[in-house]
Amino acid sequence: MTEILKVQNVSKVFKGSTAVNDVSFSIKKGSITAILGPNGAGKTTTISMMLGLLECTKGTIRLFDKPPKDTAVKKKIGVMLQEVQILDGLNVGEVIDLFRSYYPAPMSKEELLAIAGLEKEMKKRVEKLSGGQKRRLGFAIALAGDPELLFLDEPTVGMDTTSRTLFWNQIKNFAKRGKTVIFTTHYLQEADTMAGRIILFNQGEIVADGSPEEVKHKLTKQTVSFIAEENHQDSMLRNLPGATDLYREEGRIYIVTENTDEVVSALYAQGVKLQGLKIDGGSLDQAFEELTLGNEKVV
Numbered sequence: 441m442t443e444i445l446k447v448q449n450v451s452k453v454f455k456g457s458t459a460v461n462d463v464s465f466s467i468k469k470g471s472i473t474a475i476l477g478p479n480g481a482g483k484t485t486t487i488s489m490m491l492g493l494l495e496c497t498k499g500t501i502r503l504f505d506k507p508p509k510d511t512a513v514k515k516k517i518g519v520m521l522q523e524v525q526i527l528d529g530l531n532v533g534e535v536i537d538l539f540r541s542y543y544p545a546p547m548s549k550e551e552l553l554a555i556a557g558l559e560k561e562m563k564k565r566v567e568k569l570s571g572g573q574k575r576r577l578g579f580a581i582a583l584a585g586d587p588e589l590l591f592l593d594e595p596t597v598g599m600d601t602t603s604r605t606l607f608w609n610q611i612k613n614f615a616k617r618g619k620t621v622i623f624t625t626h627y628l629q630e631a632d633t634m635a636g637r638i639i640l641f642n643q644g645e646i647v648a649d650g651s652p653e654e655v656k657h658k659l660t661k662q663t664v665s666f667i668a669e670e671n672h673q674d675s676m677l678r679n680l681p682g683a684t685d686l687y688r689e690e691g692r693i694y695i696v697t698e699n700t701d702e703v704v705s706a707l708y709a710q711g712v713k714l715q716g717l718k719i720d721g722g723s724l725d726q727a728f729e730e731l732t733l734g735n736e737k738v739v
């Protein structure tokens with residue numbers, strides 16, 4: 441698949457303090473990527489550099505093989521940033537028309553209103569929209585030029601559950617047309633279900649990069665547990681293939697592992713009676729927690 445965005449050894453230093461430190465990654469056409477990380481991790485700074493809103497202190501960024509500020513690039517990207525100041529005094533339909541007029545092959549007004557779920561608000565003045573409706577108008581503006589690549593910085597903040605579901609369904613439809621999406625979010629569930637790839641930032645560096653499953657695997661402990669019997673030998677269990685640690689809690693034995701299948705097979709092979717067998721994979725929340733507590737570099 442074609443790589444439409446390349447970030448190579450990029451750093452950003454603000455007055456002696458490093459916000460982004462030697463970050464490299466590429467984005468493939470048609471992919472949905474979530475950029476995650478705690479507050480201050482460097483996500484917005486990285487996106488701002490990708491958009492040409494901030495200069496890199498070091499490194500290079502290429503979108504469609506061109507620098508971010510190239511006019512050809514601007515025609516191919518759509519952006520929904522965290523803070524949207526949308527032209528008060530105009531109504532929703534007028535704002536959409538205005539943004540459509542900037543592009544050579546815009547989406548139709550009707551389509552944009554439908555995608556953003558703003559058909560009923562078409563004649564409403566922008567300053568009278570609710571916070572969630574303003575976000576949805578921001579989404580329509582980002583899509584106005586029918587972009588190849590869409591950047592969304594915490595897009596669903598302020599949206600209610602229904603709007604959020606509608607929003608992500610639209611993103612799925614958009615991606616099905618071969619379009620590329622990069623988004624940041626603090627709602628980890630969104631990243632888990634929507635993104636094919638997660639790039640996890642911490643303290644200005646990429647600390648994990650892979651599918652949601654891979655990131656969870658790398659950062660969280662998985663366990664195989666069963667009801668403890670006195671005659672189970674801890675040392676035998678601890679040395680089973682695949683086991684990395686063992687502990688007992690509330691009458692259960694927990695075997696920590698990176699490969700739950702391997703441990704279960706080994707338990708059967710040893711003839712261990714597996715009463716109340718439970719397998720727990722890590723969650724993205726857990727991964728995030730471990731990351732922010734430990735700050736361990738895993739890539």
Ligand SMILES: Nc1ncnc2c1ncn2[C@@H]1O[C@H](COP(=O)(O)OP(=O)(O)OP(=O)(O)O)[C@@H](O)[C@H]1O
Nearest residue numbers: 454455458459477478479480481482483484485486
């Ligand atoms: N214009 C600026 N001048 C100085 N420091 C800045 C500037 N913009 C960002 N920073 C600093 O760079 C670091 C990374 O900030 P950034 O906004 O990229 O984080 P983030 O991951 O997007 O956080 P959040 O989840 O809170 O949006 C922070 O320490 C921040 O204080």
